[in-house]
Amino acid sequence: MQTSANASHPKGSVWTDPKVRAWIFQILAVIAVVALGWFLFDNTQTNLDKRGITSGFSFLNNSAGFGIAQHLIEYTESDSYGRVFVIGLLNTLLVSGIGIVGATLLGFILGIARLSPNWLVNKLATIYIETFRNIPPLLQIFFWYFAVMLAMPSPKQSLEFGSMFFINNRGLYLPSPSATDAFTPFLIALVLTIVAIVFMVRWGRARFEKTGQPFPLLLTSLAMLLVIPGLTIVLWGNPLSWQIPELKGFNFRGGWVMIPELIALTLALTIYTAAFIAEIVRSGIQAVNHGQTEAARSLGLPAGKILRLVVIPQSLRVIIPPLTSQYLNLAKNSSLAAGIGYPDMVSLFAGTVLNQTGQAIEVIAITMSVYLAISISISLFMNWYNKRIALIER
Structure with a gap:
């Protein structure tokens, strides 16, 4: 057998x-x-x-022949589709960058407020979270665009803030800076100050580890940032000159302008994503062992320092992985800009350029590759940061 x-x-x-x-x-x-x-x-x-349709990417050299409401680099209608691609990419990165920073700050504040012992603060944070995270982001974009921005007064009746900022149904007008002759010494002084602060922080931490004596790093750093670059202003003058927007005719001229589409899209994505980040922060804080906070209280640390020095650093190890997913969602949700005509990658390149050229495969492939590259870049950075703060066993 x-x-x-x-x-x-x-x-x-x-x-x-x-x-x-x-x-x-x-x-x-x-x-x-x-x-x-x-x-x-x-x-x-x-x-x-x-069907006699040519393929390839040579169309990127052809003249676009249309205007763009917002462009961070110089653009004319005679520029190529390749430049239109760059403008769409920069506009997408602008919304994603502002949204990620704003949603992170607002989300952390709301997440901490969600755990506040103050009944009113706790309930207000809960209402915010449960309201905005359960409304589709596209509807929130429509609300901020049609019900808020387009309902603003006309330029002649603009809302004015300090005679420098003006908001109306055509956007938010801000002063724009331009460099003067004193900008170079100011920049050099600022860079040297930052480098000195970095070395000082490392020295202060090493001193604390060795002797247990704290050093006022925050106050010293702020003083250095104010005094050293400030001396260059005293010696060489103001490094920047500001151009204030002025009403001329039917609209403002000069300065910077944030178009209504950009404001509505950024507000909607920031507010929507912050609601999810708040819950991530809340769960991350609650994941920290209660004995850690009890030990910190027994040492006499105030509540603020317990949160900043004990709870938050440990909770980040729980917060970072799901936080990465929210950053990716925000970057991808920026493509909803097509619903209100903001000139991002989808609206500008996969919309207008595709309709004019008919190069559907090439245009869609480029657009998909851009979002893939953005998502991979965010993931790589967040994974690097997550590994850096991870607990290392000894």
Whole structure:
């Protein structure tokens, strides 16, 4: 019987070796994926040839021929589609960057307020979270755009703040800075001050670890930032000159302007994402062992320092992974800008450029690649930060 079994299943059979089987299945999977990709590519190329549609990315050099409401770099209607792509990318990064910073700050404040022993603060934070996280972001974008920004007064009846800031149904007008001759020494002094502060912080922490004596790092750093660059202003003058927006005719001229679409989109994404971040912060804080806070209280630390020095640093290890997902969601939700006409990647490039050129495959491939690159960049940075703050066993 043993001889028969060995004959039917030889010891060196390929299918009895798990490693060999794993390699065979992986090779077959790769072959299947490559074959499917080639089939799709060949089928697409054949259909394009039948319809006389040219493929390739040469269209990026053609003149766009249309205007763009907001562009962070110089642009004219005679510029190429390639420059339109860059403008759409910068506008997407602008919304994502402002939204991530704003949602993080607001989310942390709300998350801490959610745990406040003050009944009113706790309930207000709860109402905010339960309200805004259960309303679709597109509806919130519509609310801020149609019900708030477009309902603002006309430029002649603008809401004025300090004779420098003006808001109306055409946007928010801000003073714009321009460098003077004193900007270079001011910048050099600022950079040197920051470098000195970094070394001072490291020295202060090492001193505290060695002697247990704290050093007033925050107050000293603020004093250095005020005094050293301030001396350059006294010696060389103001490093910046400001251009104040002025009402000329039917609209304001000069300064910077945030168009209504940008304000509505940024507010909606910030407020929406902050509600989710607040719950992440709340759960992260509650994940910290209660004995940690009791030990800190027994040492006589005030509540503020307990939160800043004991609770938050430990809770970050729980907060960072889900926080990364919210950053990714915010960056991808910025594509909802197409609903109100903000010139981001989807609205500008995958919308207007695609309709004018007909290069659907190329345009969609570029747009998808941009969002993939943004998401991977955010993930890599957050994973690096998560590893840096992770607990290291000794």
